[in-house]
Amino acid sequence: MSSSYDVIIIGGGHNGLVTAAYLGKAGYRTLVLERRDVLGGCSVTEQDIFPGYKISAASYVASLFHPNIIRDLDLHANGLEFLVRDPPSFTPFADGSHLFSCLELADTQKEIAKFSQRDADRYAEYEAMLTRIAEQIEPLLLMTPPDPTSLDPRNLWRLLGMGKMAKGLAGDFLPALQLASASVADFVRDWFESDAMQSTLATDGIIGAYAGVESPGTAYVLLHHVMGGITDAAGTYHRGRWAYVRGGMGGIPASIVASTQARHDPVDFIAGEPVVRILVDKGKVRGVELTNGEVIEAPTVVSAVDPRITYLGLLDEENLDAEFVEQIRNYKMKGATTKVNLVLSDLPDFTALPGVERGRQHSGTIHVCENLEYMERAWEDAKHGRWSREPILECTIPSVYDDTLVPPEHPDHHVMNIFALYGPKKLVGSTWKEEGPAFLDRIIEKLGEFAPNLPGSVVHKQILTPDDLEERYALTEGCIFHGAMGLDQLFWARPLPSIAQYRGPLDGLYMCGSGTHPGGGVTGIPGHNAAREILRDKPPRG
Numbered sequence: 293m294s295s296s297y298d299v300i301i302i303g304g305g306h307n308g309l310v311t312a313a314y315l316g317k318a319g320y321r322t323l324v325l326e327r328r329d330v331l332g333g334c335s336v337t338e339q340d341i342f343p344g345y346k347i348s349a350a351s352y353v354a355s356l357f358h359p360n361i362i363r364d365l366d367l368h369a370n371g372l373e374f375l376v377r378d379p380p381s382f383t384p385f386a387d388g389s390h391l392f393s394c395l396e397l398a399d400t401q402k403e404i405a406k407f408s409q410r411d412a413d414r415y416a417e418y419e420a421m422l423t424r425i426a427e428q429i430e431p432l433l434l435m436t437p438p439d440p441t442s443l444d445p446r447n448l449w450r451l452l453g454m455g456k457m458a459k460g461l462a463g464d465f466l467p468a469l470q471l472a473s474a475s476v477a478d479f480v481r482d483w484f485e486s487d488a489m490q491s492t493l494a495t496d497g498i499i500g501a502y503a504g505v506e507s508p509g510t511a512y513v514l515l516h517h518v519m520g521g522i523t524d525a526a527g528t529y530h531r532g533r534w535a536y537v538r539g540g541m542g543g544i545p546a547s548i549v550a551s552t553q554a555r556h557d558p559v560d561f562i563a564g565e566p567v568v569r570i571l572v573d574k575g576k577v578r579g580v581e582l583t584n585g586e587v588i589e590a591p592t593v594v595s596a597v598d599p600r601i602t603y604l605g606l607l608d609e610e611n612l613d614a615e616f617v618e619q620i621r622n623y624k625m626k627g628a629t630t631k632v633n634l635v636l637s638d639l640p641d642f643t644a645l646p647g648v649e650r651g652r653q654h655s656g657t658i659h660v661c662e663n664l665e666y667m668e669r670a671w672e673d674a675k676h677g678r679w680s681r682e683p684i685l686e687c688t689i690p691s692v693y694d695d696t697l698v699p700p701e702h703p704d705h706h707v708m709n710i711f712a713l714y715g716p717k718k719l720v721g722s723t724w725k726e727e728g729p730a731f732l733d734r735i736i737e738k739l740g741e742f743a744p745n746l747p748g749s750v751v752h753k754q755i756l757t758p759d760d761l762e763e764r765y766a767l768t769e770g771c772i773f774h775g776a777m778g779l780d781q782l783f784w785a786r787p788l789p790s791i792a793q794y795r796g797p798l799d800g801l802y803m804c805g806s807g808t809h810p811g812g813g814v815t816g817i818p819g820h821n822a823a824r825e826i827l828r829d830k831p832p833r834g
């Protein structure tokens with residue numbers, strides 16, 4: 293560790309690492325301090341959960357990570373490898389039918405036609421509409437949100453950019469408005485009639501949300517999840533695809549660190565070192581304090597942790613305006629997500645498509661989401677402080693593509709990740725310590741209804757309840773996005789209108805985590821945009 297730094301970044305999640313990499317590339321002496329022993333935050337490969345197995349214990353699939361970052365930091369040359377799933381998804385239903393989505397449109401339409409010819413015909417138009425809207429909105433992701441109340445020329449320029457975007461939406465203005473504000477159930481019902489299509493598509497609207505499919509605002513979460521794609525090693529971008537990362541999601545942070553080191557940029561990464569306080573002197577930050585009382589000074593401090601931890605946990609209240617503190621207290625971040633990680637001795641033998649040999653049904657995301665009513669009932673439980681008796685499950689088996697995830701002595705074993713909804717952070721009349729094992733058993737039992745061999749194939753199992761997500765990954769209230777992704781907390785209001793341009797309310801303080809625009813997911817974009825703003829403010833190096 294050097295004795296002086298230009299910038300200290302608190303938190304070594306992927307966004308903190310992206311900011312560090314850009315600042316290091318620009319020549320700034322940068323220090324990243326991560327409280328856990330491993331870098332990556334929620335984009336991590338854990339090796340201590342089931343020794344010998346590599347587990348993407350939090351996030352598990354990639355698509356949103358921005359191609360510009362991959363290019364700028366040369367991440368493919370530094371070990372990043374995406375494994376595209378083909379087919380991308382499989383939804384088995386209780387009556388024994390199943391729906392695949394496929395890489396080719398015509399193949400997906402054939403699948404949909406098993407349920408509704410009308411839906412199959414409409415699907416091409418739906419995909420084209422989503423693509424057009426995503427293409428118009430995507431430039432906003434890389435933009436620093438304007439302050440609509442300011443007449444500063446840079447702000448006016450950004451507002452003009454938004455005007456151009458609105459013009460570009462032209463014929464898609466109505467679906468774009470619906471995507472911004474409607475419930476995902478209403479949105480998919482407008483397009484499709486079959487339960488199979490409605491429920492499979494609606495899952496994207498509730499991933500990570502504290503909301504049900506009928507809750508207004510969930511259609512935006514669907515849009516957020518389709519604004520991505522995968523850049524292959526040859527540099528070709530494939531819109532809308534999701535992929536596993538070879539070696540687990542920790543492959544993303546590992547490649548960022550490797551790229552920084554390959555360029556010999558002046559960045560130090562220190563894991564296992566929590567910051568306890570951001571130090572302030574006369575309204576200006578001057579460094580951070582560690583658990584042992586050690587002080588590290590720097591004129592610029594960047595917080596990659598969530599807004600509540602940043603302002604209520606790391607800063608003394610006396611340094612902040614009382615109204616600002618109140619607004620941060622009211623910042624919405626409720627979690628209802630649980631994550632289950634399993635090691636299986638055999639692949640699931642689905643009643644809807646039997647077979648324990650590696651098949652198309654094991655390749656992509658396996659959805660358990662019978663219909664919209666089933667999904668809303670799952671939310672009803674959560675709303676009343678209970679885990680869902682009939683949970684919504686999104687399962688992946690990345691070891692089907694990546695044999696580095698299992699130990700050589702168990703080449704036939706598989707790793708399964710399950711994103712399970714809902715497990716509300718606050719349970720009524722009980723605690724997660726008591727309820728976690730019961731919910732885990734129910735999830736395994738539920739999967740057994742579709743793949744009867746699964747419960748008997750479980751070799752290792754783990755549930756990460758919202759309490760565990762808060763404790764292990766420092767996700768306040770178990771909120772996986774560092775704040776709800778509703779219109780009132782997006783773009784020029786993320787995390788608050790007064791600090792939506794990556795600058796905090798104190799001189800020298802910045803934010804670069806998912807609590808800033810454009811929000812959660814393994815996108816790297818908050819980190820990228822924050823670095824750009826910091827470099828705008830700092831004098832050129834050297």
Ligand SMILES: Cc1cc2nc3c(=O)[nH]c(=O)nc-3n(C[C@H](O)[C@H](O)[C@H](O)COP(=O)(O)OP(=O)(O)OC[C@H]3O[C@@H](n4cnc5c(N)ncnc54)[C@H](O)[C@@H]3O)c2cc1C
Nearest residue numbers: 303305306307327333334350351352353567806812813814
């Ligand atoms: C269960 C789960 C599943 C998900 N699935 C997906 C998915 O499949 N695909 C996807 O794109 N997104 C997914 N997400 C969302 C995505 O992972 C997150 O939104 C994103 O990774 C957050 O990145 P970040 O860098 O902003 O913050 P984080 O990853 O939260 O990083 C913040 C870091 O700060 C550290 N920290 C906190 N306090 C301190 C302190 N005082 N001192 C030092 N360090 C500190 C934390 O330990 C952490 O490492 C998932 C999230 C979860 C939890």
